[in-house]
Amino acid sequence: MSDVTRTAPWQQLDRHRSELEAVDLRGLFAADPGRAQRLSVTAGDWYIDYSKHRITDTTVGLLLDLARAAGVESHRDAMLAGEHINTTEDRAVLHTALRLPRSATLPADGANVVPEVHTVLDAMAGFAEKVRSGTWRGATGQTITTVINIGIGGSDLGPAMVARALRHYADGPDARFVANIDPADLTAQLSGLDPARTLFVVASKTFTTIETLTNATAARRWLVAALGEDAVAAHFVAVSTNATKVAEFGIDPANMFGFWDWVGGRYSVGSAIGLSVMCAIGPARFAEFLAGMHTVDEHFATAPLEANAPVLLGLLGVWYASVLGAQTRAVLPYSQDLARLPAYLQQLTMESNGKSVRRDGSPVDHDTGEIFWGEPGTNGQHAFFQLLHQGTRLIPADFVGFATALEDLPTRDGTGSMQQVLLANMLAQAKVLAFGKTAAEVAADGTDPALVAHKVMPGNRPSTTLLAPALTPSTLGQLIALYEHQVFVQGVIWGIDSFDQWGVELGKTQALQLAPALTDEADPDTGDSSTDTLVRTIRRWRRK
Numbered sequence: 001m002s003d004v005t006r007t008a009p010w011q012q013l014d015r016h017r018s019e020l021e022a023v024d025l026r027g028l029f030a031a032d033p034g035r036a037q038r039l040s041v042t043a044g045d046w047y048i049d050y051s052k053h054r055i056t057d058t059t060v061g062l063l064l065d066l067a068r069a070a071g072v073e074s075h076r077d078a079m080l081a082g083e084h085i086n087t088t089e090d091r092a093v094l095h096t097a098l099r100l101p102r103s104a105t106l107p108a109d110g111a112n113v114v115p116e117v118h119t120v121l122d123a124m125a126g127f128a129e130k131v132r133s134g135t136w137r138g139a140t141g142q143t144i145t146t147v148i149n150i151g152i153g154g155s156d157l158g159p160a161m162v163a164r165a166l167r168h169y170a171d172g173p174d175a176r177f178v179a180n181i182d183p184a185d186l187t188a189q190l191s192g193l194d195p196a197r198t199l200f201v202v203a204s205k206t207f208t209t210i211e212t213l214t215n216a217t218a219a220r221r222w223l224v225a226a227l228g229e230d231a232v233a234a235h236f237v238a239v240s241t242n243a244t245k246v247a248e249f250g251i252d253p254a255n256m257f258g259f260w261d262w263v264g265g266r267y268s269v270g271s272a273i274g275l276s277v278m279c280a281i282g283p284a285r286f287a288e289f290l291a292g293m294h295t296v297d298e299h300f301a302t303a304p305l306e307a308n309a310p311v312l313l314g315l316l317g318v319w320y321a322s323v324l325g326a327q328t329r330a331v332l333p334y335s336q337d338l339a340r341l342p343a344y345l346q347q348l349t350m351e352s353n354g355k356s357v358r359r360d361g362s363p364v365d366h367d368t369g370e371i372f373w374g375e376p377g378t379n380g381q382h383a384f385f386q387l388l389h390q391g392t393r394l395i396p397a398d399f400v401g402f403a404t405a406l407e408d409l410p411t412r413d414g415t416g417s418m419q420q421v422l423l424a425n426m427l428a429q430a431k432v433l434a435f436g437k438t439a440a441e442v443a444a445d446g447t448d449p450a451l452v453a454h455k456v457m458p459g460n461r462p463s464t465t466l467l468a469p470a471l472t473p474s475t476l477g478q479l480i481a482l483y484e485h486q487v488f489v490q491g492v493i494w495g496i497d498s499f500d501q502w503g504v505e506l507g508k509t510q511a512l513q514l515a516p517a518l519t520d521e522a523d524p525d526t527g528d529s530s531t532d533t534l535v536r537t538i539r540r541w542r543r544k
């Protein structure tokens with residue numbers, strides 16, 4: 001397995017880092033009026049400005065050399081062709097097949113997967129239309145007004161983020177989401193609901209996840225208590241790859257929507273895992289969402305590396321995480337509807353690339369796995385932006401915004417619109433981060449000399465601005481695919497398997513082992529004094 005740090009571009013980038021210490025974004029922009037035009041790229045409807053980064057044309061050239069040296073194109077082609085690039089699980093990685101048009105062909109493991117994908121999409125559409133039109137009735141003959149998706153991780157974050165983002169397009173039943181085994185999650189979502197008009201979608205790729213099966217069992221008890229055992233068939237459907245377990249749980253496999261082991265959980269929002277979203281917005285809008293993803297898949301597959309948005313953005317992430325030593329990336333949607341985007345992207349990037357060994361098991365000796373975090377603007381400006389502007393850390397940021405609002409409102413004096421102010425804030429923040437304000441400029445404002453140092457804005461703080469005309473099913477699908485492929489590019493460069501997640505298993509096993517200790521009578525012997533003491537404390541407080 002090749003070690004990327006031994007490639008010439010990696011070593012050149014490492015040396016190039018010190019050359020960049022002599023320049024800053026102010027100087028780079030002042031010296032180069034064509035910078036913004038050159039350092040920008042479009043993908044589908046997205047215009048992406050990456051000119052406010054600590055890079056020069058040399059940096060971009062070296063990063064592209066790195067992509068070539070790591071074999072980004074051949075790995076991409078192998079993924080898109082259905083090769084088993086998830087080597088530790090010996091699986092193909094074909095979430096892109098979920099958004100292929102009906103007419104496409106994609107042989108994986110010897111069979112064309114596209115017909116199966118569309119058979120499931122058709123079944124989902126048939127079911128969603130029945131629920132939406134009122135043809136699907138609950139056990140008492142009433143129509144469904146609320147669909148609750150019970151799932152966790154990729155079986156929750158994708159549909160929950162998308163349902164919230166596309167609320168403007170929702171004209172079907174209310175979509176709600178329950179994930180946590182904390183009983184507060186289910187009870188809060190069930191509160192005020194009429195069991196006779198509630199449908200549960202139990203979403204789990206494996207159908208073995210304890211949180212999901214426990215919540216589904218509790219939801220089933222809630223329903224049966226109100227409507228009786230016979231009501232289950234009309235109020236529970238499943239989304240899974242595991243028909244046997246679905247049947248064991250008591251859901252008729254006829255009411256199961258399948259997907260395949262070549263769809264990773266965090267890449268599954270375009271699969272049947274999106275059923276709750278389809279019920280809310282309808283099959284036609286869901287098809288637009290998938291088509292948006294496909295647009296960026298095509299861009300990723302065909303655009304030359306120097307004009308390939310996911311490649312460029314993925315490389316920038318490598319530049320900051322592995323070369324410049326940035327610890328995190330802030331994701332700042334200037335869109336309240338995208339409030340769950342940072343959480344969704346956290347699973348996407350951190351479960352995919354949070355690895356410290358390469359595909360052959362050898363340890364990496366550089367940082368991998370970007371840490372994403374963030375909140376919508378402008379809220380974040382009144383919370384953590386102080387640290388972004390004047391703190392000691394290097395935190396590249398992604399600003400994500402839309403030129404138009406779906407429902408705009410006038411400003412206080414009626415001369416402008418709230419979306420206009422929102423956008424002005426987004427632009428201002430990126431501008432201030434990049435260009436700051438010097439001591440001379442602060443002093444020239446007549447600032448008390450004692451305060452000048454406090455008011456200096458250092459600038460030279462990097463950001464990408466991702467801009468689309470409006471938040472639509474299509475532009476949202478495009479945005480998701482943009483990030484999915486960035487994560488892929490980074491995984492190839494770091495030489496890791498982005499599609500397994502062994503690191504989450506041990507905690508699950510130990511939780512199962514520890515659960516009885518919380519109610520046992522014998523003095524706890526969990527293997528360490530910290531856990532023993534915590535168990536004793538919990539027992540004492542639970543007895544009170």
Ligand code: F6P
Nearest residue numbers: 153154155204205206209265504
């Ligand atoms: O624990 C991690 C994980 O396996 C994720 O990768 C996955 O998205 C989530 O759990 C839920 O898994 P499932 O869909 O099988 O219930």
